[in-house]
Amino acid sequence: MKIHYFQRYHQGEDVATANTMLLLSRLYHYSSDKFYLFLKSICVPNSTWDFNPGLSFNLQESAPKSRLDAVIVQQSFKVAVETKLSDWFYEDQIQRHLDVFGEEQYKVLMTLAPVHMANDKMQAI
Numbered sequence: 001m002k003i004h005y006f007q008r009y010h011q012g013e014d015v016a017t018a019n020t021m022l023l024l025s026r027l028y029h030y031s032s033d034k035f036y037l038f039l040k041s042i043c044v045p046n047s048t049w050d051f052n053p054g055l056s057f058n059l060q061e062s063a064p065k066s067r068l069d070a071v072i073v074q075q076s077f078k079v080a081v082e083t084k085l086s087d088w089f090y091e092d093q094i095q096r097h098l099d100v101f102g103e104e105q106y107k108v109l110m111t112l113a114p115v116h117m118a119n120d121k122m123q124a125i
Helices: 011-029 032-043 089-098 120-125
Strands: 055-064 066-073 077-083 106-112
Touching: 011 032, 011 077, 011 106, 032 106, 077 089, 089 106
Parallel strands: 077 106
Antiparallel strands: 055 066
């Protein structure tokens, strides 16, 4: 379902997810650079991971059998989201969510909750 300004949901997890996605989509529309910086900061803080999924405009790019005058390219990525109203994340459910990823270059599972996930759960996952 498309994200709307006016809430379409009434249950807690759905409301939290919809509001978070609205916030993130508005941040992206305001500044895609700030959106990608935010995404990188929550996904890979203090990392050397080169997560830069924005569009890249390149000139004179060589390919194995040709040389292109220009290319516009974007790295593939998918962010999957699971929301809980407490720390009720279940390992088997999270594992099933990881199965949604395919051939994306960057795969991010974002968990939303009002509290941090317990360390033992995070380690198990």
